[in-house]
Amino acid sequence: MKITKEKLLEELNKDLEWEYAAAIQYVQHASTMTGAQYESIQKELLIHSQEEMQHAVMLSDQIDYLGGIPTINVEKREVSRNTLVMLKQDLKGEAYAIDRYKERIAQAEALLEYGLRRILEDILIQEEEHKRDLMTVIES
Secondary structure, three states, X not given: OOOOHHHXXXXXXXXXXXXHHHHHHHHHHHHHOOXXXXXXXXXHHHHHHHHHHHHHHHHHHHHHHOOOOOOOOOOOOOOOOOHHHHHHHHHHHHHHHHHHHHHHHHHHHHOOOHHHHHHXXXXXXXXXXXXXXXXXXXXX
């Protein structure tokens, strides 16, 4: 399917909804995790939350720049009382974000939006770091 600017804006707004959701979910998970072995990842999740909000600001700025209106909607959040399940929920979210940003980078490139592409690449790098952080804890 050929990408249009309108479709790109729609997808960027969906990415923005997921960034809001990730930030909220990370705060909730960090606050409710139990177990001394998770102390370091709890602190890391709060950093992830702040980075997700930075991604939201970056996306909002780009949506506005491209003539769209940044959404205030928030995508689905996942909760659990089990710490390992929470971490797996977070990992699933990061894997989904990585896939979405790879697709969005290709779309930006197709529309010759090189500045947007660069910003999306920066976000992707951080999402990949988040995935590695989570995998390290889950696999240990």
